[in-house]
Amino acid sequence: MPSSSKVVLYWHRTDLRLHDSPALHAALALNPSTFIPVWTWDPHYVYRSRVGPNRWRFLLECQSDLSKSYKKLNAKQKLWVVREAPQTVLPKLWEAWGGNAFSDTDSYARARDEEVLQLAEKAGVEVIVKMGRNLFDPDELAAKNGGKATMSMSQVEKAAEKINSGQPEKPLDAPQSIPDPWDWEKMKLDNIKQDGVEAEPDLNADHRTSKDKQYTAIMGPKNDFGVPTLEEIGIQASTVTTPHRGGETEALKLLSTSIKNEEYIGHFEKPKTSPADFEPQSTTLLSPHHHFGTLSVRKVWWDVQEVLQKRKAEKKPTSSIPTNLPGQLLFRDMYFAAQAAVGPAFSTTYGNPVVRLVDWHLQSKNLADGGSDVDTETGDRDYSVDSADAEEWFIRWKEGRTGFPWIDALMRQLRQEGWIHHLGRHSVACFLTRGGCYVSWERGAEVFEELLIDHETACNIGNWMWLSCTAFFSQFYRCYSPIAFGKKWDPEGHFVRKYCPELAQFDKKFIYEPWKAPIADQKKWGCRVTGDRTGSSEGQTYPKPMFDFDQRRQICLDSMKNAYDVGLHGADEEVMTGSWREKFDVDEKPPKRQKTEK
Numbered sequence: 001m002p003s004s005s006k007v008v009l010y011w012h013r014t015d016l017r018l019h020d021s022p023a024l025h026a027a028l029a030l031n032p033s034t035f036i037p038v039w040t041w042d043p044h045y046v047y048r049s050r051v052g053p054n055r056w057r058f059l060l061e062c063q064s065d066l067s068k069s070y071k072k073l074n075a076k077q078k079l080w081v082v083r084e085a086p087q088t089v090l091p092k093l094w095e096a097w098g099g100n101a102f103s104d105t106d107s108y109a110r111a112r113d114e115e116v117l118q119l120a121e122k123a124g125v126e127v128i129v130k131m132g133r134n135l136f137d138p139d140e141l142a143a144k145n146g147g148k149a150t151m152s153m154s155q156v157e158k159a160a161e162k163i164n165s166g167q168p169e170k171p172l173d174a175p176q177s178i179p180d181p182w183d184w185e186k187m188k189l190d191n192i193k194q195d196g197v198e199a200e201p202d203l204n205a206d207h208r209t210s211k212d213k214q215y216t217a218i219m220g221p222k223n224d225f226g227v228p229t230l231e232e233i234g235i236q237a238s239t240v241t242t243p244h245r246g247g248e249t250e251a252l253k254l255l256s257t258s259i260k261n262e263e264y265i266g267h268f269e270k271p272k273t274s275p276a277d278f279e280p281q282s283t284t285l286l287s288p289h290h291h292f293g294t295l296s297v298r299k300v301w302w303d304v305q306e307v308l309q310k311r312k313a314e315k316k317p318t319s320s321i322p323t324n325l326p327g328q329l330l331f332r333d334m335y336f337a338a339q340a341a342v343g344p345a346f347s348t349t350y351g352n353p354v355v356r357l358v359d360w361h362l363q364s365k366n367l368a369d370g371g372s373d374v375d376t377e378t379g380d381r382d383y384s385v386d387s388a389d390a391e392e393w394f395i396r397w398k399e400g401r402t403g404f405p406w407i408d409a410l411m412r413q414l415r416q417e418g419w420i421h422h423l424g425r426h427s428v429a430c431f432l433t434r435g436g437c438y439v440s441w442e443r444g445a446e447v448f449e450e451l452l453i454d455h456e457t458a459c460n461i462g463n464w465m466w467l468s469c470t471a472f473f474s475q476f477y478r479c480y481s482p483i484a485f486g487k488k489w490d491p492e493g494h495f496v497r498k499y500c501p502e503l504a505q506f507d508k509k510f511i512y513e514p515w516k517a518p519i520a521d522q523k524k525w526g527c528r529v530t531g532d533r534t535g536s537s538e539g540q541t542y543p544k545p546m547f548d549f550d551q552r553r554q555i556c557l558d559s560m561k562n563a564y565d566v567g568l569h570g571a572d573e574e575v576m577t578g579s580w581r582e583k584f585d586v587d588e589k590p591p592k593r594q595k596t597e598k
C-alpha cells in the first residue's frame with residue numbers, strides 16, 4: 001500500500017514492546033509516511049517516584065531492546081528518547097513535526113495524561129489512545145461492576161463476563177515493517193529549547209553517587225535521542241545487583257520457556273508454589289515485564305489457554321481460576337480496576353473509601369494530623385514517629401536485620417534482586433503490619449516501590465491492603481509465623497543460607513531460630529547471635545530477634561480486633577478531620593479465634 005503523507009508521533013509509555021500493542025497497531029494502520037516512536041524521559045518519574053538502581057537498569061534494558069527491534073525493522077529507526085516532561089515537550093514536537101499522536105494508556109498518571117490530551121486538542125492534533133496494559137480496560141471493568149471498585153475475584157469475573165463473555169481480546173502480531181522517521185538532522189531541533197527541570201525534591205538522591213546529567217540536553221548528551229545510561233542518571237553500575245534482565249526479547253524467551261513446560265502450566269496453582277525456591281524460582285517471574293509492558297498480558301493469557309485447552313481435550317488434570325495462571329492475571333486486573341474506580345486516593349489511607357483505618361504506628365502525616373499533605377500523583381508523604389521502638393523495627397525490617405532469618409532473607413533478596421515470590425511478600429508484609437510490628441502498610445508499600453523491579457502502583461497498594469487486612473481480605477486472625485512458615489517450605493533452610501550467608505553453617509534445627517543455638521555451637525558455626533548487626537558488629541554476627549514474636553502477635557491481634565470494632569474507613573469524616581483517634585481509646589478485648597499460618 002502506498003504511504004499517506006501522515007506524520008505519526010507514537011508515545012511509548014508502559015508498552016515497551018512491538019508485539020500485541022493495540023495503539024501501535026492503530027498508528028501503523030494509518031499507513032504514515034513518517035513515524036516517530038518517542039519516550040519522554042519524564043522528570044516526574046525520575047525525581048518523584050522511588051526507583052532503585054535495579055529498576056533503573058531494567059528500564060534502560062527495556063528501552064535499548066525496543067530501540068534495537070525498531071532498527072531491525074528499519075535501519076533508520078530507533079526509540080527516540082526526549083529528555084523533558086511530556087506536558088511540555090510533546091506540544092513542542094507537534095509544532096515542529098505536526099501530525100497525529102498515539103499512546104497506550106492506563107490509570108497511572110491519569111491527571112498528566114488528561115493534561116496532554118487537552119494540549120493536543122488545543123494544538124489541533126488528533127490523538128488516539130488505546131488500552132494495551134490489561135486483559136480488560138480497567139475503567140470498563142469498574143463500570144461493569146456498577147462503577148464500584150472491584151474488591152473480589154468473583155466481582156471481577158462477573159464484570160468481565162459482561163464485557164466479552166469473560167474473554168480478553170486476542171493478541172495482535174508485531175509489525176513486519178516500520179516507516180521512516182523524520183529527517184531529524186534537517187529539522188533544526190536545536191531550536192527546540194528545553195524547559196527548566198525541577199529536580200527537587202529528588203526521592204532517589206541517595207542512589208545517585210555521581211553527577212546527575214539527565215537533563216543537560218533535550219536530545220541527550222550525544223544529541224542523538226539515545227537511550228540514557230546509568231552514568232547519565234548518576235547511578236554506579238556496581239550498585240545494580242539484580243540478575244533479572246529487561247526487554248521484550250528476554251520477556252518472550254521467559255514466556256516461551258514456561259509455555260513449553262506443559263505440565264508446569266497445567267498444574268500451576270499459586271498457593272502450591274514455594275516462596276523459598278530460587279534459581280529457578282517457582283513462579284514465572286513475568287511481573288517486571290508486565291510492568292514495563294515488554295510482555296502483553298493478553299498474549300500470556302491466550303498462550304496459557306492454548307495449553308490448558310489442549311490438556312482438557314486430552315482429559316489431563318488442569319488447575320483453574322483463581323489459583324492458575326489466568327487467575328493471577330485476573331488478580332492483576334482486579335487491582336487496576338479498583339484503582340480506576342477510586343482514583344488517586346487509592347494509594348493512601350487518607351481519603352480512600354475502600355480501605356479500613358487501623359491505628360498503626362508510623363502513620364502518614366496526613367492521617368496523624370487530619371489534613372492532606374500528600375502529593376496524590378507520587379503518593380509522597382511524610383510520616384509521624386509515634387514510637388521509637390516501631391521506627392527501629394521498621395528500619396531493621398527494611399534492612400533485613402530483624403533477627404528472624406526467614407524475614408531477613410526475604411528482605412535481602414528484595415534489596416539484591418528486586419523480586420521476591422508472592423508468598424514471601426505475604427510473609428514480610430504481614431510481619432511489618434498486623435503480624436508483628438503493627439506499622440502502617442503505607443511504609444511497607446514505599447519500600448517495595450523503591451526496591452521492586454516489578455513495582456506497579458495498583459498491584460503494590462492493593463496487595464499491601466490485602467496483607468494488612470485493610471481491604472480485599474479480612475481474616476486478620478490468620479497470621480504468618482516468621483519461623484514455622486519458612487520451615488514448612490524449606491526445612492533445610494537453603495533459602496536462608498543463601499541470603500543470610502552468616503548463618504550458612506548453622507544446623508537446620510536452629511536455622512529459623514538461631515538465637516536458640518548453644519553459644520559453643522554458634523562459635524563452631526562461625527557466627528554469634530548478638531547485637532543488631534549495625535556497623536562494626538556486622539561481620540560474624542547475626543542479630544537477636546528484635547522482639548518476642550508471640551507477644552507481638554497477640555498485641556497485633558487484639559489491636560486489629562479493636563480496629564475492626566471501630567469500623568472506620570479512609571474517607572470517613574473522622575479520618576479526614578483527624579478526630580479518629582478518640583474512637584480508639586477503648587478497652588481491648590482478645591479476638592475469639594486466632595490461627596497462625598504454618
Ligand SMILES: Cc1cc2nc3c(=O)[nH]c(=O)nc-3n(C[C@H](O)[C@H](O)[C@H](O)COP(=O)(O)OP(=O)(O)OC[C@H]3O[C@@H](n4cnc5c(N)ncnc54)[C@H](O)[C@@H]3O)c2cc1C
Pocket residue numbers: 270283284285286287288290291325328329331332333335420421422423425426429448452454455456457459460461463464467
Ligand atoms: C505486599 C505485596 C506487594 C506486591 N507488589 C506488587 C507489585 O508492585 N507489582 C506486581 O506486579 N505485583 C505485586 N505483587 C503481586 C505478586 O506478588 C507478584 O505479581 C508476583 O509475585 C510476581 O511474580 P510472577 O511474575 O512470578 O507471578 P506469577 O505467579 O507467575 O503470576 C503471573 C502474573 O500474574 C500477575 N500476578 C500474580 N499475582 C498477582 C497479585 N497477587 N496481584 C497482582 N498481580 C498478580 C503478575 O503480573 C504476574 O507476573 C505484590 C504482592 C504483595 C503480597
